Amino acid sequence: MAIACIYVLDCIFEPFIENHFPVKIALIGYGKMGRAIESMALQRGHEIICRVDLHNRAAWLKPEKLSAADVAIEFTTPESAVDNLLACFNAGVPVVCGTTGWLQRWPEVEKLCREKNQTLVYASNFSLGVNLFFAVNKYLAQLMAAYPQYDVQIREVHHTQKKDAPSGTAITLAEQILQRIERKKQWVNRPAMQPEELAILSERVDPVPGIHEVRYSSAIDEIEIKHTAHSREGFALGAVLAAEWVEGKKGIFSMEDVLGLK
């Protein structure tokens, strides 16, 4: 079993880790993630053509400036992500976006991206480990659908500077569960008060980069799956892999597309 798992992981990661061409990257957002992505991109031989932040965004987010990039990587804030994505579409630059907390505006962004024949890779979590965790979450939810004696809840823990709650990753986990467990009807960001509510409990503790747990509890026992990020390196590597992968593609993609997990 262990050997089979290692073989599967090798097959998933191996094509991405070494075979890539250098790309010119516009970094939009130069905070904790922007800096981690810069370091990963430079290690992998890429060029950063601009580091866009609040102070210089007006100068850089113009088609004539941005179009010098092969790809943009956008990790900013829930309030600014959509404007940044539209700037990339207008410049004709494919964009890898990891910003969370703006998905209420997804339909608008999706429509514009398709109308303008542009390219977006979006993931609530770019780490390879979390994308495998998503696959396990879907499989477990499918099994647990038949066992109503188990209640399910999600817990996420992040650093105190995080602007959104629940985390984008926790929302993805919740949506995967809601699609498979009919007795759960909607997620709530507090303890459940009705059996059909799926609770997502958010905690903010420094300096946690990200913990996600899904727990099924019955009167008799518990089943729990958990992902713990030890640093931001996994998110940064995934975002850079997505930027390498997206070259020459048109449309809207997820990290599952990048990893071939669909």
Ligand SMILES: NC(=O)C1=CN([C@@H]2O[C@H](COP(=O)(O)OP(=O)(O)OC[C@H]3O[C@@H](n4cnc5c(N)ncnc54)[C@H](O)[C@@H]3O)[C@@H](O)[C@H]2O)C=CC1
């Ligand atoms: N999808 C994923 O794998 C991951 C997603 N995230 C998400 O990425 C986002 C950024 O996270 P951090 O880097 O930790 O935040 P941060 O607060 O350290 O950095 C955000 C940066 O965006 C800049 N910014 C704000 N408004 C801007 C604008 N209008 N134009 C350009 N830059 C602007 C800020 O000045 C700041 O430097 C958050 O939404 C977070 O949830 C974080 C880690 C992994």
Ligand SMILES: O=C(O)C1=N[C@H](C(=O)O)C[C@H](O)C1
């Ligand atoms: O803000 C963060 O730090 C993180 N945000 C993402 C999310 O909201 O899920 C991904 C990761 O957990 C770190």
